[in-house]
Amino acid sequence: MVEKTITVGVNGMSYTRTVEPRMLLSDFLRQELTLTGTHVGCEHGVCGACTVLLDGRSVRSCLTLAVQVDGSEIETIEGQGEIDRLGRVQEAFRQHHGLQCGFCTPGFIMAVTDLLRHHPLESDEQIREALSGNICRCTGYENIVNAVRELARERGPLT
Amino acid sequence: MASLRYDGISGTMKPAQFDYAVPNTVEEAARLLAESNGDGKIIAGGQSLMPMINFRLVKPSILIDVNRIAGLNRIELVGKRVRIGATVRHHQTASDPLIAKHLPVVHDAMQHVAHVTVRNRGTFCGSVAHADPAAEMPMVTRFLDGTIIALSIRGERRIPAADFFVGSLVNSLEPDEMVLAVEIDVMPDEAGWGFEEFAKRHGDFALAAFAATLRMDNGRARDVRIGMMGVGEVPLRLPEIEEILEETELSQAVLQAVAEKLNDILTPNTDIHASADYRRHLSGVLAKRALRSAWVRAGGRKEATNG
Ligand SMILES: Cc1cc2nc3c(=O)[nH]c(=O)nc-3n(C[C@H](O)[C@H](O)[C@H](O)COP(=O)(O)OP(=O)(O)OC[C@H]3O[C@@H](n4cnc5c(N)ncnc54)[C@H](O)[C@@H]3O)c2cc1C
Ligand code: FES
Ligand code: FES
Numbered sequence: 001m002v003e004k005t006i007t008v009g010v011n012g013m014s015y016t017r018t019v020e021p022r023m024l025l026s027d028f029l030r031q032e033l034t035l036t037g038t039h040v041g042c043e044h045g046v047c048g049a050c051t052v053l054l055d056g057r058s059v060r061s062c063l064t065l066a067v068q069v070d071g072s073e074i075e076t077i078e079g080q081g082e083i084d085r086l087g088r089v090q091e092a093f094r095q096h097h098g099l100q101c102g103f104c105t106p107g108f109i110m111a112v113t114d115l116l117r118h119h120p121l122e123s124d125e126q127i128r129e130a131l132s133g134n135i136c137r138c139t140g141y142e143n144i145v146n147a148v149r150e151l152a153r154e155r156g157p158l159t
Numbered sequence: 160m161a162s163l164r165y166d167g168i169s170g171t172m173k174p175a176q177f178d179y180a181v182p183n184t185v186e187e188a189a190r191l192l193a194e195s196n197g198d199g200k201i202i203a204g205g206q207s208l209m210p211m212i213n214f215r216l217v218k219p220s221i222l223i224d225v226n227r228i229a230g231l232n233r234i235e236l237v238g239k240r241v242r243i244g245a246t247v248r249h250h251q252t253a254s255d256p257l258i259a260k261h262l263p264v265v266h267d268a269m270q271h272v273a274h275v276t277v278r279n280r281g282t283f284c285g286s287v288a289h290a291d292p293a294a295e296m297p298m299v300t301r302f303l304d305g306t307i308i309a310l311s312i313r314g315e316r317r318i319p320a321a322d323f324f325v326g327s328l329v330n331s332l333e334p335d336e337m338v339l340a341v342e343i344d345v346m347p348d349e350a351g352w353g354f355e356e357f358a359k360r361h362g363d364f365a366l367a368a369f370a371a372t373l374r375m376d377n378g379r380a381r382d383v384r385i386g387m388m389g390v391g392e393v394p395l396r397l398p399e400i401e402e403i404l405e406e407t408e409l410s411q412a413v414l415q416a417v418a419e420k421l422n423d424i425l426t427p428n429t430d431i432h433a434s435a436d437y438r439r440h441l442s443g444v445l446a447k448r449a450l451r452s453a454w455v456r457a458g459g460r461k462e463a464t465n466g
Contacts, residue, residue, distance in 0.1 A: 001176045001177065001178055002178055002179075004179065020172065020176070021176075021177055021178060021179035021222065022172050022173075022174040022175070022176055022177055022212075023172065024172075024173060024174075024213075027172070027173075043173060043213055044209075044210035044213050044214065045206060045209065045210050045277065048274075048276060051276055054279075057250075057279040058275060058276040058279055059276060059279055059280050060206075060276055060277070060280075062209070062213070063205050063206055063209035063210065063213075063280070064205060064209070064280070065179070065205075065209075065222075067179050068202075068205075068224060068226065111275065111276055114275065114276070114279075115275065119275065128361070129361045129362070130275055132274050132360060132361040132362045133273070133274025133275055133276045133277060133362060134274075134276075
């Protein structure tokens with residue numbers, strides 16, 4: 001087994017590391033870069049907790065290998081805002097009580113960031129469909145849908 | 160030792176060890192695959208392969224990543240066929256104008272595949288290669304009689320979809336062959352189509368799905384094609400149902416005959432998601448809905464099938 005040296009941009013910072021090919025992107029972020037905001041729930045693609053953006057599109061970091069993202073730009077929850085200066089999506093989730101335990105929240109925030117960039121979100125049905133890849137065991141989703149509805153309205157139609 | 164895993168130092172790894180190669184050309188990919196002596200795996204979107212690797216259900220000696228090979232991410236019209244390259248992702252297929260115009264039933268089917276985040280990575284050809292009997296792209300490839308273009312160091316081979324899907328998660332590729340593209344004949348402009356599926360939650364694998372294409376000739380259905388998935392070991396084309404519909408005017412009675420025939424010929428499994436009986440019943444319901452849409456889109460009267 002041959003280790004690989006990769007250079008990855010994460011939230012605007014460049015990192016170079018040597019990793020085993022089998023290292024998942026989720027473990028790379030959490031263990032190598034100690035960016036533990038990206039959560040891991042199922043580690044087989046079902047729950048969405050590990051969602052990050054890869055070159056601007058949401059992906060499941062547990063189904064992506066670190067070696068595959070050599071030369072790419074990753075965005076994680078750590079790049080979205082600070083405790084006293086939340087990002088817009090984070091702020092909407094806070095205002096609408098779109099989280100309780102918060103385990104699923106980083107994944108939702110990153111997925112919604114992609115949705116706002118690329119998806120119509122014109123009706124509640126579209127919003128619910130678009131959120132269907134992320135599982136939340138606490139909120140019952142209503143308040144998450146409320147937050148996303150407000151964000152979608154604020155954004156307006158996709159051009 | 161769970162505590163070792165997430166404390167910021169390198170802990171245990173989910174997958175077993177493997178080597179990793181990122182070829183720049185398809186020839187190089189084919190060579191690497193041949194050199195792996197059957198132990199290598201192509202990785203495209205990774206949305207089906209990585210879960211199996213994480214569970215160590217699959218332990219390849221080497222992963223051959225085709226994602227950086229230039230030119231494979233295109234959907235093109237080649238004569239009267241739509242050609243979908245090996246790294247065309249689901250989100251691309253879902254919004255591609257050529258697919259919407261020439262293969263509208265594929266466009267509709269794609270709206271049921273997985274979730275946004277999975278569609279951002281998963282590929283059409285990867286899904287076909289994976290050959291899940293409850294996956295939409297194998298189903299449309301099969302019932303539209305698509306062709307799988309396989310490549311190895313021995314050259315290219317064209318495999319008709321009817322010969323490609325041989326079992327649940329089993330295709331007829333040789334160990335050293337990769338999928339280069341899938342080609343599907345364009346649907347005639349005047350064709351009507353319908354695609355209906357039932358899943359417990361949007362984006363989950365379906366309990367069953369039914370697809371139909373047909374055109375109208377003097378008020379009668381012609382060139383009827385019927386496909387189903389989720390009710391067998393492989394995606395199905397159903398000539399028994401096509402026969403019932405060919406050259407008929409679609410009516411309540413014909414739809415009923417279709418539902419009854421489905422009940423006779425289908426042998427779905429009972430699993431934790433649904434019983435065989437439920438799936439048979441569901442098939443009839445989905446068939447009626449899909450056939451009504453196909454009929455009306457082909458120019459037929461709605462009243463004929465209502466009631
Ligand atoms: C949560 C979740 C929900 C999903 N829901 C659905 C759904 O509703 N419907 C659905 O159809 N799918 C669903 N999928 C699966 C998804 O569509 C996969 O992306 C797809 O089945 C496989 O495509 P891939 O590109 O990810 O292939 P990979 O995972 O990369 O590969 C799958 C298999 O095909 C082989 N392979 C890939 N490309 C090639 C090639 N070019 N040549 C030879 N072999 C190749 C690999 O070696 C592997 O054995 C879901 C996945 C997840 C994680
Ligand atoms: S941890 Fe990646 S999807 Fe659940
Ligand atoms: S807030 Fe607890 S899982 Fe979503």
